[in-house]
Amino acid sequence: KQEVTQIPAALSVPEGENLVLxxxxxxxxxxxxxxxxxxxxxxxxxxxxxxxxxxxxxxxxLNASLDKSSGRSTLYIAASQPxxxxxxxxxxxxxxxxxxGTGTRLQVFP
Amino acid sequence: DADVTQxxxxxxxxxxxxxxxxxxxxxxxxxxxxxxxxxxxxxxLIYYSFDVKDINKGEISDGYSVSRQAQAKFSLSxxxxxxxxxxxxxxxxxxxxxxxxxxxxxPGTRLLVL
Numbered sequence: 523k524q525e526v527t528q529i530p531a532a533l534s535v536p537e538g539e540n541l542v543l544x545x546x547x548x549x550x551x552x553x554x555x556x557x558x559x560x561x562x563x564x565x566x567x568x569x570x571x572x573x574x575x576x577x578x579x580x581x582x583x584l585n586a587s588l589d590k591s592s593g594r595s596t597l598y599i600a601a602s603q604p605x606x607x608x609x610x611x612x613x614x615x616x617x618x619x620x621x622x623g624t625g626t627r628l629q630v631f632p
Numbered sequence: 633d634a635d636v637t638q639x640x641x642x643x644x645x646x647x648x649x650x651x652x653x654x655x656x657x658x659x660x661x662x663x664x665x666x667x668x669x670x671x672x673x674x675x676x677l678i679y680y681s682f683d684v685k686d687i688n689k690g691e692i693s694d695g696y697s698v699s700r701q702a703q704a705k706f707s708l709s710x711x712x713x714x715x716x717x718x719x720x721x722x723x724x725x726x727x728x729x730x731x732x733x734x735x736x737x738x739p740g741t742r743l744l745v746l
Contacts, residue, residue: 526674556734565636565722566675566737611674619690620665620735622674 524549526614528623535630541599543626545612550590553615557586557597560609560625569610570597602630635659636738638723644744645713653708653741655723663726664706665735666690666698668719675722681706713745 525548535541545555554573558566570579570586572595578587585598595612609627613620636657645651655664662683667675667690677690679698687698695717699707710717723738 558737563740563742565739566724568734568736571734613675619677619680620675622676624672624674 524552524614524616524621526612526621526623528610528612528626530626531624532627533629535602535628537602537604537630537632539602539630541602541628543597543599543610543612543628545595545597545623547593547595547614547621549614549616550593551616552590555586555588555595556613556615556620557584557595558611558613560611562608566611599628602628604630604632606630636723636725636736638721638738638741640741641739642742644746646746647712647714649713651710651713651743653721653723653743655706655708655738657704657723657725657736657738659725659727659736660703661725661727661736662703663728664700665724665726666696666706666708667722667724668692668717669722669740670719678708678721710743710745713743715745718743718745 527546529544556571557569560566572579572588583600588595607629609625611625613622639654665680666678669675681700697709721741724735726735
């Protein structure tokens with residue numbers, strides 16, 4: 523059974539820091555991996571999707587990497603801003619079903 | 633207008649009551665999903681549907697049922713609500729032809745069962 527773990531569970535940093543959020547999964551036979559952002563009381567917004575054949579994806583200040591062999595993905599946030607405060611979820615895709623991690627709650631303070 | 637809408641957004645009900653959560657989408661996607669989110673447990677899949685005639689159980693389907701009334705509509709029912717069904721419920725859609733698994737989520741329905 524696929525299990526997805528995210529570390530750390532919570533993170534509080536000052537504005538301007540570069541951040542790394544970690545996601546690990548137990549079964550490397552994934553179709554792709556997706557990172558989401560969730561604001562309090564809101565739905566999920568897709569940030570990046572990495573195909574299983576890819577090593578990384580970039581969008582603005584966000585960069586996500588994927589290492590299937592080690593069962594790991596990282597989300598790198600450059601020059602963090604207070605507006606980045608949210609919960610970040612990773613999910614692995616297996617035959618179009620998402621299996622989610624428990625998330626990293628990020629707070630960026632001015 | 634939002635691509636994936638859920639009604640109601642908030643609901644309080646009593647143990648034993650039957651309730652229905654509704655999801656509508658304008659994205660034209662065939663695939664729709666229902667998840668629940670509990671603190672510390674992430675999102676878990678309840679049911680999913682790959683087209684109007686296809687319904688599949690997810691990880692935690694006990695106590696729930698679904699109906700796919702049309703391509704655009706997918707409803708989740710709690711036949712007899714119990715307090716441990718208190719959670720945040722999300723509907724999602726996907727189109728495997730674009731984005732290979734990217735899912736688009738509704739805003740969620742917050743359900744409290746007393």
